[in-house]
Amino acid sequence: MILADFITVTPTGLYCIYGDFYLDPQQPVKEAVVSHAHGDHAIGGSQNVYCTAATATFMKHRYRKFAAVDFFTKSYHESFKIKEVTITFYSAGHILGSAQVLMEYKGVKYLYTGDYKIEPDNTCEPFEFVEADVLITESTFANPETKHPSPVTEIEKLNETNANIMLGAYALGKSQRIIQLLNEHCPTKNVMVHHSIMPFVKIYEDYGVKVGNYKMYDRKVMKNNHEHQVYIVPPMVFHSYHKAINVVRAFASGWKNLQQQNGISLYISDHADWDAILKTIEQVHPKQVWTLHGDGKLLKDYFKDKLEVKILNG
Template sequence: MILDDFITITPTGLYCVYGDFYLDPQQPVTEAVVSHAHGDHAIGGSQNVYCTAATESFMKHRYRKFAAVDFHIKSYHQSFKINDVSITFYSAGHILGSAQVLMEYQGIKYLYTGDYKIEPDQTCEPFEFVKADILITESTFANPDTKHPSPIVEIEKLNETNSNIMLGAYALGKSQRIIQLLNQHCPDKNVMVHHSIMPFVKIYEDYGMRLGSYKMYDRKVMKNIQEHQVYIVPPMVFHSYHKAINVVRAFASGWKNLQQQNGISLYISDHADWNAILETIEKVAPQQVWTLHGDGTQLKDYYKDRMEVKILN
């Protein structure tokens, strides 16, 4: 029997009362199952954190000694139990080490996707389709009007300008993907990286991800060479230098509002779009879909009279 209260939303985060643990809690807790290391899913300070090895590495860099009291590192496909709930991680394809969380209790399988994408990405493990009775999916871009373009077509736009480019990208995940895409599809570009991004790049390489060539940002190079330089910066730097001269601005994101007032639009997202969510639902073949992290209204309308879609947020 499907338990409607298997996962509930609390001020602390997603709570599983039957296992007495939280999924991606937003406050320190005793038992935290963490899908990936982005700050809106992974915070420091919990007692026990269950995650993949890469997620542990990123959290330890970001939160230092306050990352967790104890980490419990689990490989993909390795089942473990928290109280009476059996848990198994499967790759989510979002960033390196990102995991879907399959929870089994009283013969029912509940699959929490965390953030995910199903398109190929050479900088992280590919998404795995897993059968489940309940699919608890992010719905960040659950809109029929949203279709992410090919990341290759998008990155190749940068070949159309010889000018130096200031490229905004999230420090963890997006920046490493952009470095790899630039090396593969924009070979004439010299890639430079903001110092705050470099530790995450090194962790990626420690886990065997080959990103290609890049250098630490050099102000003299950007100033003296006015062509073919791409400087990758985190969002805070990108927005603080909104009047930067002698550069074309671009920001790698699926959000339209982040493309405004830039010289080049760069729609590269690490989330599932509408078609990807529908494909995931089809292949997971759940009895019900529960939505999170976005607006599930249009999914609910789409599956009306065919399948129950419950909006958790």
């Protein structure tokens, strides 16, 4: 029997009363199961953190000694128990080390996707489809009007300009993917990386991910060469240099509002779009779908009278 209260939304985060643990808590807790290392899912200060090895490494870099009291790193497909709930991680395809969390309790399987994408990405482990009774899916882009274009087609837009490009990208995950895409599809570009992004690139390489060629940002290079330079910067730097001269601006994101007032739109997302969410539901074969991180109303309407869809976040 599916338990309606197996996962509940609390001010601290998603709570599983039957295992007495939190999924991606937003405040320090005793038992934290962390899907991936982005700051809106992984905070520092919890006592026991269960995650993949890469996620632990990213958290240790970001939060230093406050990352956690203890890390319990688990491989994909390795099952472990917290109280009476059996947990297994499966790749989520979002960033390096990102995991879906399969929770089994009294014969019922609950699958929490965390953030995910099902498209290929050479910089992280591919998404795995896992069957479950309840699919707890992110719904960031759960809108039929949202269809992510091919990342290759998007990155190839940068070949249309010889001018230097200031490219905004999240430091963890997106930046490494962009470096790899630039190397593969924009061979005339010289890739330079902001110093705050470099440690994450090095961690990717330590885990065997080949992102290709890049250099630490050099102001002289950018100043003396007015063509073919791509400077990858984190969002805060990108927005603070909104009046930067002699560069074309672009920001790698699935969000339309982040494309406004840029010289080039760059719709490269690491989240599932409408079609990908539908395909995931089809492959998981759930009896119920619970939605998080976004608006699940359109999914609820789409599956009306066919599949129970419950919106957890409001």
